[in-house]
Amino acid sequence: MQALKETQLYCPFAYIDGSWVAADSGEQIDVLNPATGESMGNVPRLGRVETERAIAAADAALPAWKGLTAQERADILMKWHDLMLEHQDDLAMIMTHEQGKPLKEAAGEIAYAASFLRWFAEEARRIYGETVPAAKPSQRIVVTKQPVGVVGAITPWNFPAAMITRKAGAALAAGCTVVVKPASQTPFSATALALLAERAGVPRGVFNVVPGRAAEIAATLTESPLVRKITFTGSTEVGRQLMAQASQHIQKISLELGGNAPFIVFEDADLDAAVEGAMAAKFRNAGQTCVCTNRFLVQSSVVNAFCEKFAVAMNSELKVGNGTEAGINIGPLIDDSAVAKVSEHVHDAVDHGAELLLGGHPHPLGGNFFTPTLVSFATSSMKVAHEETFGPLAAVFPFDDEEDAIAMANDTEYGLASYFYSRDLGRVWRVADALEYGMVGINTGLISNAAAPFGGVKASGLGREGGHQGLEEFLETKYLCIDLG
Numbered sequence: 391m392q393a394l395k396e397t398q399l400y401c402p403f404a405y406i407d408g409s410w411v412a413a414d415s416g417e418q419i420d421v422l423n424p425a426t427g428e429s430m431g432n433v434p435r436l437g438r439v440e441t442e443r444a445i446a447a448a449d450a451a452l453p454a455w456k457g458l459t460a461q462e463r464a465d466i467l468m469k470w471h472d473l474m475l476e477h478q479d480d481l482a483m484i485m486t487h488e489q490g491k492p493l494k495e496a497a498g499e500i501a502y503a504a505s506f507l508r509w510f511a512e513e514a515r516r517i518y519g520e521t522v523p524a525a526k527p528s529q530r531i532v533v534t535k536q537p538v539g540v541v542g543a544i545t546p547w548n549f550p551a552a553m554i555t556r557k558a559g560a561a562l563a564a565g566c567t568v569v570v571k572p573a574s575q576t577p578f579s580a581t582a583l584a585l586l587a588e589r590a591g592v593p594r595g596v597f598n599v600v601p602g603r604a605a606e607i608a609a610t611l612t613e614s615p616l617v618r619k620i621t622f623t624g625s626t627e628v629g630r631q632l633m634a635q636a637s638q639h640i641q642k643i644s645l646e647l648g649g650n651a652p653f654i655v656f657e658d659a660d661l662d663a664a665v666e667g668a669m670a671a672k673f674r675n676a677g678q679t680c681v682c683t684n685r686f687l688v689q690s691s692v693v694n695a696f697c698e699k700f701a702v703a704m705n706s707e708l709k710v711g712n713g714t715e716a717g718i719n720i721g722p723l724i725d726d727s728a729v730a731k732v733s734e735h736v737h738d739a740v741d742h743g744a745e746l747l748l749g750g751h752p753h754p755l756g757g758n759f760f761t762p763t764l765v766s767f768a769t770s771s772m773k774v775a776h777e778e779t780f781g782p783l784a785a786v787f788p789f790d791d792e793e794d795a796i797a798m799a800n801d802t803e804y805g806l807a808s809y810f811y812s813r814d815l816g817r818v819w820r821v822a823d824a825l826e827y828g829m830v831g832i833n834t835g836l837i838s839n840a841a842a843p844f845g846g847v848k849a850s851g852l853g854r855e856g857g858h859q860g861l862e863e864f865l866e867t868k869y870l871c872i873d874l875g
């Protein structure tokens with residue numbers, strides 16, 4: 391790996407109860423740089439026994455952590471935030487090496503990740519209760535909020551830092567303690583965050599990182615009666631299993647799962663603005679973002695003009711390569727099966743009659759690089775209409791009118807992010823109301839923000855992260871009935 395300013399941030403260990411540890415078995419995970427295929431190092435491959443230790447540590451640390459004042463917890467979270475920004479370049483370098491996203495984008499993710507710590511530090515001091523008029527004159531009803539307890543957080547490879555802070559920031563602010571299972575592709579971002587958490591003053595046992603065997607660690611978290619909440623970002627398939635497993639001890643659960651985001655361009659839209667939004671909504675992290683557009687629905691009267699402008703922007707703005715090189719803004723896909731999936735969706739679309747306007751093949755650089763691809767005349771018979779591609783394929787589906795667009799947009803089991811462009815105020819409200827999605831970007835292709843409630847409906851998940859709603863997910867409501875006699 392290229393040199394870090396502070397080499398200690400490269401932590402090839404798990405972090406349990408304030409100690410840096412190896413797996414009992416000595417087993418390790420070899421972490422590959424998706425741009426080169428080379429190893430960037432190993433972390434321990436933990437399993438059940440070490441996870442049980444982490445849960446026990448989190449449980450032991452809970453009374454003291456929830457016993458701090460909100461201000462004390464907020465101060466520690468703010469310190470953690472500041473340290474992340476202080477080490478932004480190194481954290482970005484680690485992320486680019488293990489995840490592939492270009493350095494500038496990785497630095498952007500570090501800032502985004504830190505913003506959750508700031509947001510939840512501020513929200514920690516606003517965990518309000520309420521009083522309610524009672525049924526009897528002698529009684530008082532008081533509602534309080536308490537931390538749910540120990541949290542198991544399972545996080546994905548596509549946002550190796552932000553998905554940890556979005557969960558752990560909220561949990562710690564609420565007074566919970568956390569065991570994080572990071573993705574095996576990107577554990578070094580997680581362990582670097584643990585080091586900074588320790589330096590910020592997060593007490594031992596409050597924040598633990600357990601890289602390792604995913605199914606075994608998930609089973610250990612869901613089988614433990616000490617764990618009171620599971621929070622997961624990843625596939626709908628795994629989310630469904632976790633939800634079933636979490637039912638054993640009726641654990642609270644938040645799930646941020648797959649999507650099939652539509653991006654609708656109406657004929658009254660500002661097409662240049664729509665293309666700018668399309669670039670952002672499609673190509674962030676090379677298309678490997680759960681809120682990336684999967685289907686561009688464009689009104690027939692403007693479909694040619696939109697495709698022309700979109701192709702020009704893609705040709706002139708997208709530079710594919712190793713994310714550590716200057717000027718690169720499309721890195722590699724995470725692995726060869728991701729490349730195979732994009733290829734499969736492109737071939738399937740072309741075989742079913744789509745017109746290939748740009749790309750359509752792996753990039754000449756080879757490895758996990760794929761050329762940004764644009765196809766038009768996509769139809770509902772194609773795989774890209776129903777499955778999340780999770781790569782740099784932009785598929786344009788023409789539609790006739792507003793009713794048609796809404797029906798096409800909602801014709802999916804998913805309901806995470808959606809986008810549309812229109813300058814007609816009446817249409818803006820009608821379409822925003824009609825879209826069956828947890829998030830709607832209107833005349834914008836970027837919707838992610840610590841202050842906003844992020845999450846989906848239908849098969850895209852349960853619960854919200856970020857916003858004040860994100861904190862609620864880690865709180866229990868308790869009602870006190872006081873009889874004054």
Ligand SMILES: O=CCCC(=O)O
Nearest residue numbers: 548549679680681838
């Ligand atoms: O891919 C999941 C999260 C992306 C985001 O927070 O914008």
